[in-house]
Amino acid sequence: QSALTQPPSASGSPGQSVTISCTGTSSDVGAYNYVSWYQQHPGKAPKLIIYEVDRRPSGVPDRLSASVSGNTASLTVSGLQPDDAADYYCSSYAGGNNYVIFGGGTKLTVL
Amino acid sequence: QVQLVQSGAEVKKPGASVKVSCKASGYTFRTYAIHWVRQAPGQSLEWMGWNNADNNYSKYSQKFQGRLTITRDTPATTAYMELSSLRSEDTAVYYCARGRYDDSTSFDFWGQGTLVTVSS
Numbered sequence: 001q002s003a004l005t006q007p008p009s010a011s012g013s014p015g016q017s018v019t020i021s022c023t024g025t026s027s028d029v030g031a032y033n034y035v036s037w038y039q040q041h042p043g044k045a046p047k048l049i050i051y052e053v054d055r056r057p058s059g060v061p062d063r064l065s066a067s068v069s070g071n072t073a074s075l076t077v078s079g080l081q082p083d084d085a086a087d088y089y090c091s092s093y094a095g096g097n098n099y100v101i102f103g104g105g106t107k108l109t110v111l
Numbered sequence: 112q113v114q115l116v117q118s119g120a121e122v123k124k125p126g127a128s129v130k131v132s133c134k135a136s137g138y139t140f141r142t143y144a145i146h147w148v149r150q151a152p153g154q155s156l157e158w159m160g161w162n163n164a165d166n167n168y169s170k171y172s173q174k175f176q177g178r179l180t181i182t183r184d185t186p187a188t189t190a191y192m193e194l195s196s197l198r199s200e201d202t203a204v205y206y207c208a209r210g211r212y213d214d215s216t217s218f219d220f221w222g223q224g225t226l227v228t229v230s231s
Contacts (some may be wrong), residue, residue: 003155028186034216036216036217041150045206045221045222046148046156046206046208046218048211048217048218048219051215051217051219052213052217057219085168087213088212089155089156091158091216091217092216093216096173096174097172097173097176098158098168098173098215099158099160099161099170099172100146100154101158102156102157102158102160105155105156
C-alpha cells in the first residue's frame, strides 16, 4: 500500500485560509470514512486534530475543518495564526495488513 | 489526565533487537488499543502495528512481519514494542499511541517518542 499523497508545503498569511490535500485511492481514502489529520510541531509528538473525516476532538478550534471528495481528503485551516505553523499529516484506514497509512506530510508556513 | 510515557533513547548495533516500553496512566488501560508509529529523521509517520485491548491480539504491518512483536502487561498498564534484526534504516523516533476506541484508526494520545539509533 503506497503512502497517501500530500503537497510538501503550503503557506498563508495570518488571518488567511489554507487548504491541504491528501490523495489516496478507492481502497483507502475513497473507501472508508476513517481519514484522520495530525498536527506536529518540531520535536513534538503528533496531535490528533481531525478524525473520521471531519470530526474534531475536544479542544480543537472550529477554524480547522476537513472533508473528503472521492479519493481526496482536504484539511482547511482558517484564520491562520502563527502557532498553526507545523507539519500536517493525513492518515486513512487501508484494510488488510496495512491497517493505517499516512501521507508524506505538508509543512505549513505562516508568512 | 491521559499520559503515555515511553522509555529512554537507545543505541543499538545492526542485527540487535530493541524493546521500547510505553507506560499508560489516567484511563482504563485494558479497554483501549495501543498502536506503534515510527518516524525516521526528516520523514513522515509510518504505522507499524497494534495491540487490540479486547483480546490482546496483535497485528503488524506487512513491512515488519517477522521482526516486530507488540505486547502488553495489563496489570502494569504498560505496552511494549520489540523490533529485531535492526538495520540502519530502523533509526527513527518510535511512538506509542492510543486508539480513540479499541479498533479505531485515529490516535488521540501519544507518547513523547523514543529515539532508536542503529549504528555500528
